[in-house]
Amino acid sequence: MALGFLSTFAATSAATLVLVGNAPTTGALSTQQDDGPRTSWTVTADAIYTATGTVIENGFVRVSDGEITAVGRGKIKGDFHVAAITPGLVEASSGVTIGPESVEQDSESTPHISVEEGLDLFSTRWARELSGGVTTTMVSPLDRNVLGGLPVVLKTGGGEPTMDDRVLRTGVGVRACMGSEPSSGNSPVFGRAFGIFNRRPTTRMGVEWVFRRTFYDALRARKDADFTFEGVETVYQVLDGELPLIVRASPRLDIITALGLKQEFSIPNVVIDGAAEVLPEEEAIVASGVSLILAPLTFDGNTGADRAYMAWNTPARMAERGVTFALSGGSSRNDDLGLALQPGHAMRGGLAADAALAAVTIVPARMLGVDDRVGSIEQGKHADLVFWSGAPFQYTSSITGVMVSGELAVDPRHGEEL
Amino acid sequence: MLSTILAVTLATAACATPFTGESSIDASTAQGPLATHDARVATVQLTTGDCSSDFGVSTDIGGSWTPDGRVPESGSALATDGVEAAPAQLLAIVADQLHLPDGATVKDGVLVVRDGVIVAAGEVDVPEGARVVRHDGHVTAGLVAPYSAGYLPSDESNENTRPFLPDGRVVYGFDPELPRLADALEQGVTTIVLPPAVSQVVGGRTGVVKTYGGHVVSRGAHLALSMGSQAANVTRAPTSYGGMVRALDGLFTEPQGAYAEVASGNLGLMTYVSERHEVDRALRLFARHGLKGALVGPSLAGELAERIAESGCSVVLPTPDLVPNERERDAMVALFEAKVAFGFWLNDPSRYRSSAITALRAGATRDDALNSITSTAAKIARVGTSVGQLARGFDADFVLWSGDPLEFTTTVEAVYVRGELAFGGDQ
Structure with a gap:
């Protein structure tokens, strides 16, 4: 599972959070837009690899209108749960x-x-x-x-x-x-x-x-x-x-x-x-x-x-x-x-x-000069996320979902209603 | 069925006589020194001095005369049973169903023709003295093809030493004797747009011609661009989309000559784009320079329907499959719903009318479907005020169908071009 892999990362302490957002309460988790694909979500994960030198265990990423609005630690109810999240590559x-x-x-x-x-x-x-x-x-x-x-x-x-x-x-x-x-x-x-x-x-x-x-x-x-x-x-x-x-x-x-x-x-x-x-x-x-x-x-x-x-x-x-x-x-x-x-x-x-x-x-x-908008999981950046079945980049792990600008391009919710 | 046919219209002094209830036709629509006649009368084709110097819009180059310049005697070779004795100058078609421009179909409608021009259509009386053709079927305007492929002698459409030839006119390669024109005529197609080949960025100017009689309707209706991959030719500049767009941006910035005419709207614009990214590229170019025109070739254009509608462009679709796949059908429907003016390519003439039937099956209205091969096609061809409709002042190009033209089982029984029987009819 992801946690075994965490130790290989430089920053493993759960205390070094990038940002602890206001953990959303259940209900009204995300708003559904009237037209176009949904671009607001709350995703929870065993581990979030933010690419800012931080790995957040048992965390969540909150996305509104295609942007990351909060990244934090905490067991909350989200729209769906994945083993690991990395930024979009x-x-x-x-x-x-x-x-x-x-x-x-x-x-x-x-x-x-x-x-x-x-x-x-x-x-x-x-x-x-x-x-x-x-x-x-x-x-x-x-x-x-x-x-x-x-x-x-x-x-x-x-x-x-x-x-x-x-x-x-x-x-x-x-x-x-x-x-x-x-x-x-x-x-x-x-x-x-x-x-x-x-x-x-x-x-x-x-x-x-x-x-x-x-x-x-x-x-x-x-x-x-x-x-x-x-x-x-x-x-x-x-x-x-x-x-x-x-x-x-x-x-x-x-x-x-x-x-x-x-x-x-x-x-x-x-x-x-x-x-x-x-x-x-x-x-x-x-x-x-x-x-x-x-x-x-x-x-x-x-x-x-x-x-x-x-x-x-x-x-x-x-x-x-x-x-x-x-x-x-x-x-x-x-x-x-x-x-x-x-x-x-x-x-x-x-x-x-x-x-x-x-x-x-x-x-x-x-x-490429676009690190102000993409390349890491941080508040204010594009909600470009890759969801993994386990520790990212391991041969035994696979990509289960991909989010780009808040849209689920590959949906990780197997068999669930969209 | 055709009960009678007598198709002789003559240009004589008598032509100027107005017929009852209608004022005389406008001088501008009365064609120069013209005398049409039945094809069965042996004649030679002559070009009059007036016409050879300028075969511009709606001007004859193929007026037919007898060798001594005398027009044939009225009805001399043609009288058949049931023909009423009548002066030659008026022809009246009485159709079981006459298709009018507004989409209405008139039962027992009358189409009155004089000098190759429609002078009345609809619920009008048969003028006294007119020769009458009764047709127990539908009558529509002759079909118009806003884009054709293969109607110029081979290679005559492609000036491959000049990737930019804005003043070239394909009409100079138009051969009225080309056998394929007769194939198109037999399918009811009376007017076609001749485009230059798509392998040059600016291939030249389109021509609009009749499939019968060598008539040229327009010798320069559009400037033809190609923004397809064919124009990014790896053996000469430009070799890329980037190079093509740079060049066009240059030509349409403070435009000169043909480009200025296009920018001002005096000259049409017809742009070949087959892939969606090519449509996108063309629309962005048009937006930068305030251009619009016909987009030719993108079968999935409908997936960009809203943007095309915003741009004011029309679309000429490649001949669809008789039963298109779901994606192509959905794309067509999107075009219909976005109210984008659409027409179809003419390549295989036997499938030209079926394109409109396919559109109807996909969900187009009957009017839009029929217009796509008649009046809308004529508008896309920029000759919408002279062909494509059965209305006063328009060229008397029309088709006598055995039944509803939007039915597969319907056949062409006769085709008239400028009031002249060009195909079919009772023999």
Whole structure:
């Protein structure tokens, strides 16, 4: 049961409550809205893992109109009871894009174009993410460009499938990609030139050249009033640290390149996404101050991203070295390796339970700049909750329910009347 | 059944003679140098000097003349038993059930046609001297298709070297001899919208044509956009939805030319969007620039019915299955309930009328169902003031049905285009 697992968390004392809300009396527990799905609840649990360093035993979470209004300890009557609650998971590297239509390949460097128009909010993949416990995700343009554009952070459910209801934040960073992906499928002209692929990079050398040309052009544009290019303002923001550079780099050689580019252009704020072969460059990573979105941990260590290998102790080691990192299941093509299982893998590799929880909730929320609204169970935040049958992230536990913005996307009340 | 048919209307000096009880038809609806005639009379097609220079709205390019320019003798080849002797210029259809624009059906209604134009319809007397066709069945306006696929010679709809071609006009690729037009005509379809292909973002301007006689109703009814994935072509810019939207945002910000005409409402807007996220993207673009128009292609559009209704857009649905699945049916019902104007694609002409029957079965009113392939379709096509209704001043395009057109067992017995028997009738 959950309680056995509690001891592995840093904060186990029931005295360290985030907030003791006014325990509601029975009757009039929650109000039912007139139209739309119900978004007000009181849920009780054996253990609430708040991701603020606290675990509340025998507690409750009270939700009104989609927001958490109280978190506390106390045996009260709620709408339903579950074994454990964690915050909704935050996926920092989601693959939920439409496909090639999500990135403008007119040029291989389109830092200023947002992926927002390339989203399909009606895709069934959102529901799949949601049933896997992911309530917030960052979506980037498909990695077909060297500088692919601007990702967005959005909810996977709740309300209507409209940008207004779903988008949490734009202007999160600029997506870049090292490695083979921006060059795959391109070819030199043999015979008749056809399409855009003839003039795109075909090698890592070409990919790096496109990146460096864009940044050197931006440096030149700053000094030369007569010289500019589309998207230059966005590159300025990266150079000034206003927008993080979120750069995809999985194998060791690409991580070396990404760190080199950070140094070459003095880019203050860099996040390496899909980071896999991290341990061989551990010292350089620590010295550089970059944050990491780790590639999905897989059973055999092969992440599938540029055939990069990642050891299971990578998250534990990064925690030990004080590197900020998020876990991710996004690049995985295998649903069994989704985000909800990543903390389990990481703990098996030696990561502490509270750090594992944080790495799929509050840490990625902070990285994406949405920790004011999601990422932990605290008063005033979105009611994004995952309900578990036992201790979260254990192989023997399963997700029994998911709440997003107060709506029960997956209902944990088996057989009960809704 | 057709008891008699005599379909000859002539443009002669006599045309100007008003018939009893009605004032003379408006000069603007009297078509230029026009003489229609029965298809069985051998003629050649000539284009008059006037018409060739400008085949704009409701102007002939296919007026028919005898080789010497003389119109055929009245009734010369056509007199059959029971035909009353009558001057050629007036045709009266007396129908057991005549469908009028307001949804009313008049028993023994009379449709009076002169010079290819309806001059009266409803409970009116048969004008003296008119040639009379009695029809023991229903008569409706000729069917109008607000969007067609495959009615231009192959590849003529797709200028694939130009992703943005706002001044292109597909009507220049219109071939009146295309055999498929006759297939559509035989199913009662008399007017169709020809769109450019959906593989370019701005494919050009739609054309509106008749399926018979080579008549062009409009050579530029809409600017045709495609916001479907087909327009995000990976071999040229734009390759993405983001690139497409950026470009369109640019074109509709302080718009010029065709884009300005669309913004001012002088030119229609027809936008291909097949998936719901594409509808959503189009609606957001329209909201930013104050645009509205027809959304073509989203079979599940009804799941966004309220937003579409708010936008003022109409919807042209792909041909539904005869018995649609529950989800598609629910989506259609949502469109009906939100009072969104809807029509259907024309691809297989034998299934065009059945789209309206499917709508009726799903819960549309009889009026909405029939209008979806006649008057509403004509409005979506932006030719709603000249075709799609049996009303004074409208083109005399109509269909003689064996029974209720919203019954599967009903067949087409005759089709008239601009007062001329174009298909069927007693042989």
